[in-house]
Each structure stands twice: as C-alpha cells, then as structure tokens.
Amino acid sequence: MGGFLIRRTGAALVVLVLASMLVFLGVRAIPGDPAIALGAENRDPALLAQIRHKYMLDRPLPVQYGHWIWLGLHGDLGVDQRELSVAHTIVSRIPITLELAILSMLIATLTGIPAGVIAAVRRGKPSDHATTAVALVGLSVPHFWLGLLAIIWFAVDLHWLPAGGYVGWAHPIDNLKHMIMPAIVLSAGFSAVLMRQMRSSMLTSLGADYVRTARAKGLSELRVVGHHALRNSLITVTTVMGLQLGALISGAVVTETVFRIAGFGRLTIEAVNQRDYTLIQGVVLVAAAGYVVANLLVDIVYSLLNPRIRIS
C-alpha cells in the first residue's frame, strides 16, 4: 500500500508540474504586451520599463516561472486588474462550488445507485425499461437547458424556489433553498451515468458463481443482492465516479452561470470575459490542481476497495 501511495502521489505531482508549465506558457502565448495591458494602455517607455521590472517581465521565462511557483506555493497568486488578491478571491469562491458539487454527488449517488440496482434485479420488467429510459433522457438533456427549464417551472411559474443567487451558510434554510435546484440539475447527468453503470455491473455480478453459491446456501434475496452482488458492483462504480470528475467541474461552471451563483466556476468565465490574465492563470492552475488531487483521491479509494489494483 505504501509503495502504491508513493507512486501515485509522485505521478500526480509530475502531472501538476506539467500542468503549471502549460498554464504559465499558455498565458505567455497570449498576443499583446502584458506591460501595456497592466499600465492601462499607457505607452510611456519609462512607465513600461518600471512595470516590466515590477512584474519581472524583463527576466528570462524560467526565472519568471520559478518566481510564480515560489509565490504560488506560499499562497500568493498575484493581484488581478482591480488589485485584489487572486488567491483570496479563489479561496472565497471555492466553498460555494464544493457545496454544489458535494450536494449534487450525494443526490446522484442516492438516486443513480438504487435505480441501477432495481433495474438490474427487475431486468426486462416495466420498472427496468422506465429507469433505463429516464437515464437516456438524463444523458441527452444538457444541464444548462435543464436548469433553464427548472427556473421557468419552479421559480417563474410556481414561485417555489428562488431563480438563482447564493446565500451563505449563516442561513441554512435559505442556503438550501438556493442550492437544491442547481444541485439536482447538476446531478442529472451523473445520476444517469451511475444508473447505467450500476445496472450493467449488477447484471454481471448477479450472473456470477458466488451469487449462485450464496443463493444455494439459502440466503435471503435481500442479502444476496445487497451484500454479495452490490459490494462487487460498487468497485466499477468508483471508476466511473473518477471519470465523471471532469464533467462535474465543467457542469459546475455551467450550472453556476445558469443560476447566477458566484462560485469558482463562474469566476473562470468572469476572468476570461474581463481578460484578466493573472486571474485566468490562477483559476486554471487551481482547477487543474483540484482535478489532479481529486483523481488521486479516487485512485486511493479504488485501491482500498479493490486490493488487486495495489499489486499490479
């Protein structure tokens, strides 16, 4: 286990360093002189030289990169166009997105896994066809349109829920009222993927020898399905969860835009629309880091569930 952890963490670090280099070079590849942009289009050579010196733009690229990483490791990602700390902005936005992501994963797990199990156990029956059809629709309807429809129905027509915005945790009921609709919308696709995966791996498990043995021992159907088949199916589902991480991040960006939630996802779009390069650089770096770390966590959970992974 120790060796596996070290190998995986090492690989994640390599990916992270490569990603940071890509982000750094990507922002440097943007056409135009950053000094002119930073100097508010003032083309006075003395001022430009001063700006270049201040932001180390007059130094070689590796030095600039090293400086950026060094400051980044100390929690300093520079300041944006409004002279606000990028790190501070990002840190203030992340909890909102995390809440949305965790809530929607919870909803997806609580709906997708039971639906998949039911469909597999009742294979070929109406309940199987119904859940499979709902899942196909869940996969084909894009989040953002589902979000717009939800706003039209539940906010505009029925006045049940607010159309958007965010309320902090200081008001838990209000917070939930604002978050429940976005979380359900974001969970739809994920829930559908989980259901389909769960159904097919449950079907495999239910046909396996150990399930026949369990039945032959006279165990109750509930115990056979719940204890023997379900446990083994959960392993494949963990992999799917890992593969859905990217979709979850993309989905958060879109969902936050639809529901006008000022989270981390919305921040990435704001950064591009404002052409704020320090902010873009910081946001993309943090997103990539979050993605790598989340993948690492999934790998670790996966290896805990399935000991064979650790050996190979």
Added chain:
Amino acid sequence: MNAVAVVNPRARRRRILRRRLLRRPVAVAGMVVAFAFVVMAVFAPWLAPHSSGFTDFNHVLAKPGGKYPLGTDELGHDELSRIIWGARASMQVGVAATLLAMLVAVPIGMIAGYYRGWVDTAIARATDVLLSFPFVILAVGLAAILGPSLDNATLALGIGAVPAFIRIARGETLALREEDYVPAAIANGATDRTIIFRHILPNMTSTLLVQATLTIPGAIVGEAVLSFLGLGVQPPQTSWGVMLQTAQDQLQAAPRLAVFPGIALVLVVLAFNVFGDGLRDALDPRTTR
C-alpha cells in the same frame, strides 16, 4: 470459368449490417431525424423563412402563430428562422470537431497499439489523465489565448474528444495485430506503415464510425454550452447556445424562447445517440438479432 459464385465479402457484410440495423426501429428513427437536421443545416438559406439577421422591430417578443410560427425574440428575430440557421453552427462543430479528433487520435492510438512497449505506456498514461479533463477549463484556456470564436470552440471540443479516440484505436490495433493477416503481410515484406494503414485501419473503420456517431452529439452540446457561456459563437452570428443565452434574460416575459432551441438541441442529440447505439449493436457480432 469459375462455377462457384464469387461473393464479395465486404458487400456481404454491408448487406448483413443494413439488415441488422433496419431491424432496430429506434435506431432508424434516430438516423432519419439526425439526417433531417443535417439537411436543415445545409439548406438553411432555402428553408428558413427569413435571413439570419432579419429583425422586425414592430413585432418584438411576438407570441407564436401567424407570421411567426414560433414567435420572435426581444430584438424581433424570427425564432423559427434562427433555429434553422442555428443548426449550421451545431452541425459544423459536431462534424469538424469529430474529424479533427479522429485525424489526431487515430494515428497516435494505432502507433501505441502496434508498437506497444514504452511508447504505448506513455501514450496510455497521458490518455488516462486527459480522458476526464474538464473540457470547459480547456475551452476557457483556449478562449483566453486565442479569443472566443466558433473555430476555437471547435478546436477545444476536438481536443477534448481525442483521448477517447486514442483509446479505441489503441484497443482495436492491439487486437487486430494478432490476426493472421498481419504475419502474412510481414512474410510478404510489408512495411509497418503498410500493415497499419492498409491492413489494420480498414478493419477498424466500423468501430471508429460508431465512436464518431457518438462523438458528434457530444460536440453539438459542447458548442451550445460554450456559446451559452460566451466562449463560442459570438452575436450577431447565431447558434442554439447563443439563443439560450439571450433567452435567459426573458425567462419572465417569454419563457418559450428558452424552450424551443433546447428542444431542437435535445432532439438532435437524442437522434445521434440512439442511432450510434443501434449502429454499435448492429455491428457487434455478440448480439444475436
């Protein structure tokens, strides 16, 4: 002459495939709807009642019916015409992004599967990392560097589809290189390039076709998402994503503006998906029907 009827194996396989596909009514319906949208996109100038830039300031936010079957938006654009014109952006991105991904990914995947060893390990690892990379973040990066446009959205979506194609091309090559015709070709003095492109590639076209059919709807949704976020098609050019973005401000006054383009989007995506699924089942020798 030869008394035994010479059966062309490719033609025979095509005939069987057609028969197996036609037995799946849902897949056939998907094919028909998808094809209808392609026709709509290609012949938009003739099918749309109005040009894409047409505005009628006297009928702003008109209700559906009469002169405007689906009503007009806040600028007096005819909704029906805009949906027909918007199909162009969708189809263009869907096809272009898929072709781009195939052009890049198939050679890489085939090299990995054919040569195996460290090349394969490196490519497979990189693919694993990229497979679930959030494409919106990729698109954000590209839009920041190159500026937001339809072409750059296509580029982002094409790059996003590369890992899945690499995986499929690699897996197929790994299996196909064990076929008897590969040592036969080697014995005939064929080079690696000949084996890869003349012997292995033609045998995986059907698998690639299925993947392409399933990649197109993904790219179509991707275009709508990016345009909705302001990272794709820029107004006054139109696409379903742009229409949904502007409809956001009219949810109170004219919620239908947010409904119609979405229905078109779901319809085309569903059509391609069920067609792709049906095609895959028809090609899969394990399914008995």
